[in-house]
Amino acid sequence: MKLFRREPEAEADVRPTLLGVVTLMFLLLFFLLATSSGQRLGVVDLRLAAPGEAPPLPHAGLVKSVVVSLQPSAARVEFEVATTDIASSADTRELRAIDVPSSGDRVDLAALLAALETVHRIDGSQERAEVRPSPEVSTATLLAVLDVVRGSSQAPLFSRVSLQ
Amino acid sequence: MKRFRRREAQASVGLDVGALAPMVDMMTLLLLFLLRTYSTELAPTPPSGPFALAPTSSEESRHGGIEILVANDAIYVDGQRIAAWDYVGTEGVVKPLYDRLLASRTKARAEVHADGTVPWRRLGRVLATAQAAGLEELAIVGGYRGSL
Numbered sequence: 001m002k003l004f005r006r007e008p009e010a011e012a013d014v015r016p017t018l019l020g021v022v023t024l025m026f027l028l029l030f031f032l033l034a035t036s037s038g039q040r041l042g043v044v045d046l047r048l049a050a051p052g053e054a055p056p057l058p059h060a061g062l063v064k065s066v067v068v069s070l071q072p073s074a075a076r077v078e079f080e081v082a083t084t085d086i087a088s089s090a091d092t093r094e095l096r097a098i099d100v101p102s103s104g105d106r107v108d109l110a111a112l113l114a115a116l117e118t119v120h121r122i123d124g125s126q127e128r129a130e131v132r133p134s135p136e137v138s139t140a141t142l143l144a145v146l147d148v149v150r151g152s153s154q155a156p157l158f159s160r161v162s163l164q
Numbered sequence: 165m166k167r168f169r170r171r172e173a174q175a176s177v178g179l180d181v182g183a184l185a186p187m188v189d190m191m192t193l194l195l196l197f198l199l200r201t202y203s204t205e206l207a208p209t210p211p212s213g214p215f216a217l218a219p220t221s222s223e224e225s226r227h228g229g230i231e232i233l234v235a236n237d238a239i240y241v242d243g244q245r246i247a248a249w250d251y252v253g254t255e256g257v258v259k260p261l262y263d264r265l266l267a268s269r270t271k272a273r274a275e276v277h278a279d280g281t282v283p284w285r286r287l288g289r290v291l292a293t294a295q296a297a298g299l300e301e302l303a304i305v306g307g308y309r310g311s312l
Contacts, residue, residue: 018184025191032198040203042222042308043275048295135285139234139278140218142287143306147221163291 044146047162056128063123064093066158068112070133070145073102077115081122107141113148120157129158207307208243208277210235218280220306229273229301230265234282234290241265249286258293265297273301 058064064080077098084092098115101108120126129149133142151157208231209215215235233240238248239261247260265274274294278287287304294302 014181015184018181018188021188022184022191025188025195028195029191029198032195032202035204036198036202039207039217040201040308041205041207041217041226042220042306043224043226043303044220044222044306045224045301045303046291048291048302133284133288135283135288137284138218138280139282139284139287139304140280142284143218143220143280143304146304150222152221153223163288 044143044150047160059123059126059128061123061125063119063126066116066119066126066129068116068129068131068145068149070107070131070137070142072134072136072138072141073105073107075100075107075112075145077112077119079119079122107145109144109148112145116149116151116157127158128160128162130162130164132164201308203308207305208233208240210238210240211245213237215279217277217305217307219309220304221309222306223308226275226305227273227301227303228271229275229303230268230271230299232261232274232276232290232294234276234278234287236279236282239290241268254285256289257296258289261290261293262297265294265299269298272299273303274299275303275305277305 062082064082067078069076069078077100078095079097080093080095082092083094098118100112100115103109103111116129131142131145131149133145146161149158149161151159205226207217210233213235215233231242233243236249239246239258241261241264244264246264247258252258252260276287276290276294278290291302
């Protein structure tokens, strides 16, 4: 009988394993804290229109051009939409505009995103957009707007942004 | 009774697994945060005066090139003060910067580190000057503010 009686299994002690993990994490933390500069940089590549540069060839889709006019605390999205989807040399276009209100003393970035998404829904193949900042627009506002116009990696909007 | 008492006494000795688990969780979160914000490159700063890069959500990293720093009082190229805004006029190409960039045309790319409060009328002039000096690739550098 004793031969078949199972001994109660002792629970494995996980503490040494956990302590090993904690020690390793401590070492990694110290290494990262010692070697990190504390500020990661992000780069926004620009495309500047050269003086006298010819405009790009017209886009084949419905939205022909997208222009974001930027003021220190407001913005306006203007876009040209072809009123017919028949390809011809003389198409008719309609200029539409969405005014983006200010949020306090800043551009309302959520409203700007909503406006650009509206344009993107009309023609998802349009990748070009032009940003025209006014002289008093700060670099912080400009970069924030450029981030919105380009969209995120999950939901890209206009990846080819040029500054005028 | 005696047997139970001994077991209780044994359990209270040493480290408790229940206490270690939250610590491991916390360390993992800290590690994740540090890895997301980890960077070994130092952002250039002017020798004097306040300077703060504008935040950006762009995850693209730097590709090298000429380093142009635009502060509210002056322009620096590769750490060297090139021009003070008070002495470069209000319009057109920034001549001292243009000359300096022409002298270092071996590099075709420039990265502009501008203070967040610098207005476009200045930043635009710097970019136009760099373009006029033949730099084909231009980029603005900001401080990454990505989320976990």
